[in-house]
Amino acid sequence: MAKKLIHVTVNGQSHEVAVEPRLLLIHFLREQLNLTGAHIGCETSHCGACTVDLDGQSVKSCTHLAVQCDGSSITTVEGLAQNGVLHAVQEGFYQEHGLQCGFCTPGMLVRAQRLLQENPNPTEDEIRQGMSGNLCRCTGYQNIVKAVQYAAKKLSQAAAAAA
Amino acid sequence: MIPWPFEYHAPKNIAEAINLLGQYGGEAKILAGGHSLLPMMKLRFAQPEHLIDLNRIPELRGIKDTGNMIVIGAMTVENDLIRSPIIQSKLPLLAEAAKLIADPQVRNRGTIGGDLAHGDPANDHPALALALQAQFVLTGPKGKRTVAAADFFQGLYLTALAENEVLTEIHVPVMEKGTGYAYEKLKRKTGDWATAGAAVVMQVKGNVISKISIALTNLAPTAMRAEAAESALLGKELTPATLDAAAKAVMAAVDPAEDLRGDVEYKTAMAGQMVKRALGKARMRCA
Ligand SMILES: Cc1cc2nc3c(=O)[nH]c(=O)nc-3n(C[C@H](O)[C@H](O)[C@H](O)COP(=O)(O)OP(=O)(O)OC[C@H]3O[C@@H](n4cnc5c(N)ncnc54)[C@H](O)[C@@H]3O)c2cc1C
Ligand code: FES
Ligand code: FES
Numbered sequence: 001m002a003k004k005l006i007h008v009t010v011n012g013q014s015h016e017v018a019v020e021p022r023l024l025l026i027h028f029l030r031e032q033l034n035l036t037g038a039h040i041g042c043e044t045s046h047c048g049a050c051t052v053d054l055d056g057q058s059v060k061s062c063t064h065l066a067v068q069c070d071g072s073s074i075t076t077v078e079g080l081a082q083n084g085v086l087h088a089v090q091e092g093f094y095q096e097h098g099l100q101c102g103f104c105t106p107g108m109l110v111r112a113q114r115l116l117q118e119n120p121n122p123t124e125d126e127i128r129q130g131m132s133g134n135l136c137r138c139t140g141y142q143n144i145v146k147a148v149q150y151a152a153k154k155l156s157q158a159a160a161a162a163a
Numbered sequence: 164m165i166p167w168p169f170e171y172h173a174p175k176n177i178a179e180a181i182n183l184l185g186q187y188g189g190e191a192k193i194l195a196g197g198h199s200l201l202p203m204m205k206l207r208f209a210q211p212e213h214l215i216d217l218n219r220i221p222e223l224r225g226i227k228d229t230g231n232m233i234v235i236g237a238m239t240v241e242n243d244l245i246r247s248p249i250i251q252s253k254l255p256l257l258a259e260a261a262k263l264i265a266d267p268q269v270r271n272r273g274t275i276g277g278d279l280a281h282g283d284p285a286n287d288h289p290a291l292a293l294a295l296q297a298q299f300v301l302t303g304p305k306g307k308r309t310v311a312a313a314d315f316f317q318g319l320y321l322t323a324l325a326e327n328e329v330l331t332e333i334h335v336p337v338m339e340k341g342t343g344y345a346y347e348k349l350k351r352k353t354g355d356w357a358t359a360g361a362a363v364v365m366q367v368k369g370n371v372i373s374k375i376s377i378a379l380t381n382l383a384p385t386a387m388r389a390e391a392a393e394s395a396l397l398g399k400e401l402t403p404a405t406l407d408a409a410a411k412a413v414m415a416a417v418d419p420a421e422d423l424r425g426d427v428e429y430k431t432a433m434a435g436q437m438v439k440r441a442l443g444k445a446r447m448r449c450a
Contacts, residue, residue, distance in 0.1 A: 001168040021171035021214065024205075043164045045202055046354065048268060057271045063201050064272070067171050068216060111268070132353040133266030 006070040010035065011079030019066045025059075026050045028066035029076060037077035037106045041135070048134035051107035052076050058114045060133070077106035080113060088151040088158075089113045098147030100138035108134050112148050116155055122148070166204035173216045177223065177302055177331060180215055184327045185304055187213040193329065194218070195238060195277030198269050199286075223276075223331060226250060235333040237276025241265070244275065253337045256364060260291050260346035266354040276330045282320040282385070285356040289316055289386030291346065292333065293378035294362035299323075300332040307331070316385035342366055343449035345441040348380065349433050351424065357381045358424040361389075361413075361437035363445040370400045377409075377441075382417040382434050389413045392438065401446045409442060410435035 003018040010033060019028060029035045029052065038061055041049035045063040052061045053075035080087040089112040092098065099105045108131065115122065115130040122130060127148045128141070136144060174180040184191055192211035194200060195218075203209040217223055223238035228249045235244070244250050244261045251258045264287050265273060278288040279299065292299075292312040299310050304327055315323045324330060338344065348360040360380030366373050375396050377389040392412040399405045419430035 001170055004171060020168070022166045022168050024165070027165075043205065045198060045269065048266070051268060058268045059271055060268045063198055065171070065197070065201070068173075068218060070173075115267075129353075130267055133268040 004067050004070075006067060008066075008069050008071075009073040011075055021065065021067045023066045025052070025054075025061035025064040025066050025069060025074075028069075029061060029074075035076050035078050038110075039103055039106055041103065041107075046135065047104070047107075048111065049104050049107045051111045051134060053110055053114055056114075056117075058111050058133070075110065077109050080109060087113060088154040089116070089148065091154065092147035092150035093144075096143050096146040096150050098139065098143045104134060104136040104138075108136070108144060112151060115148070116152055120156060120159070121152060124149070164205035166201070167207060167210040169211055170213045171216065172213060173219045175219055177220060177329060180217060180220065180329055181302065181304055181327065183213070183215050184329070187215075188326055191215055193280075195274045195280070196240060196269075196272040197277075198265070198273045199277060199281045199283065217329070228253060228337075231337055233335045233337060235275055235335065237280075237330045237332060238274050239276075241270035241273050241275070241278075242267070245270070254295065254335055256295065256338065256344040256346060256362065257291060257335070259344075260287060260348075260362070263287065263346065263348050263350075269354070275333060279315070279333070280322060280324055280330045282316060282318070282322045284316075284319065284383060284385050285381045286386075287346075287348065287357065287360060287380055290360060290362045290378040290380040292335070293386055293388050294364050294376045295335050295338070296376065297336075298334040299330055300334065301325075301328045302331045303328040309334070313388065319384045321385075338364065339366070341450035343445035343447070345444035345448070347437040347441040347444070349437055356424075359419070359430055359433035359437045361434070361441040363438070363441040365396075365442075365445050365449060367446070367449045372396050372399060372401065377413070377438060379413065379417065379434060379438075382419045382430065384418070384420075387416070389416055389438070391416055396442075401442060406439055406442055410439050413438045 005018050007016050039049040041047035050062040089109050190212040194214050194216040224236045226247045227234040241261045278286045297312045310323045343365045346362045349358045357380045362378045365375040375393050392409040395408045395412050414431050414435045417434045
């Protein structure tokens, strides 16, 4: 099948690439751009390990075609840290021990940073609901919730300091 | 898991989409949110030669209040239903039930039109549309036709949509003030389809039920209205006895399929439970 030329911005860098229509976004990111942060867990749209930010929304990149992303802007876990400084959610997962094996973590981080933009001050229940598309087989979620709470606090302090 | 190769089309308006459907017929599939279709294509249960993506057609998205009727574009995603002030105030059942569909990521992509057009009895919108007596606008080469939700779901993955038609709009009558409503969905975990689900919309005059619709999810080859249960309640008060009678009528009417969520006996029992819970909650909300 004829390849299609797409123009996408990934973690601030723009790319013009010809893709086969059936290429999934996750394979495009991992195999064509060598951004292997987003993981392939279930491949069936359930686990959220492949979560990336697409035009300001969390999506499961195993259930999206690369060809659909023409003109889009994507952030993967590789794009969270800025100038060598960890994003608040990364710091939170580190400080609160929000991971064990780390397989789910890239998806958790990308989803958590978007959740905190959608709802900067979430309750514990809102965090659990907001993160419910991301499965973790190790932690029991307790420390993931704490990590998101840590990040929420840090981000709101930074916002207050800037105001 | 990689889909079979296909040609990709991204029409910019409805007319273009219908032209493409006419051109490729049975070899083409419409792509909406992709959260039912792409998994099926990855498993090679579906192998369309042509994929017609509706995501670049702005006229298919959005929610309009036209007075007595709310008009929902077929490509409106679940999270837009949940966040819409129009849906929250005029169709609160939809805003509440959409939160029980899948998970936040899926709700960013999954559309109301795709959820209905897929014809999957496990999906939640079909029963909600039946309970709210929605109408669907189907647009094809000869123009538009309107089909009632009650006539749309014809069998497992089978709907009234013709090969060359697009579901373009969902028309839902506004829920009048004082209407009680509930959607009770039993699921194994967040993001799962229903083991059994029941939607109730009702009104009372004094204490007597003056209007009622009950619709069920994943309890038969299609979503279904529970007419016998409705008749058992209409003109009566909701008491332990009428509640029991309604649950019994539902359990007699369902035809669930055994799967990993349970066997027929369990699902039938849960159908009764979900209807009881939904009726109780809806009644409390009647004003
Ligand atoms: C992990 C997970 C959990 C889920 N849980 C639930 C749940 O609890 N409840 C629930 O209801 N759903 C659930 N779903 C399904 C999800 O809601 C899908 O998004 C929905 O079933 C299909 O909508 P879509 O927009 O993704 O359509 P697609 O997958 O793009 O399309 C589905 C079918 O409908 C056709 N179609 C789509 N739009 C139109 C149109 N406008 N006109 C004509 N034909 C059209 C397509 O050709 C295709 O055959 C879940 C999905 C996943 C991945
Ligand atoms: S790999 Fe995409 S949701 Fe599991
Ligand atoms: S840390 Fe192992 S899956 Fe979450």
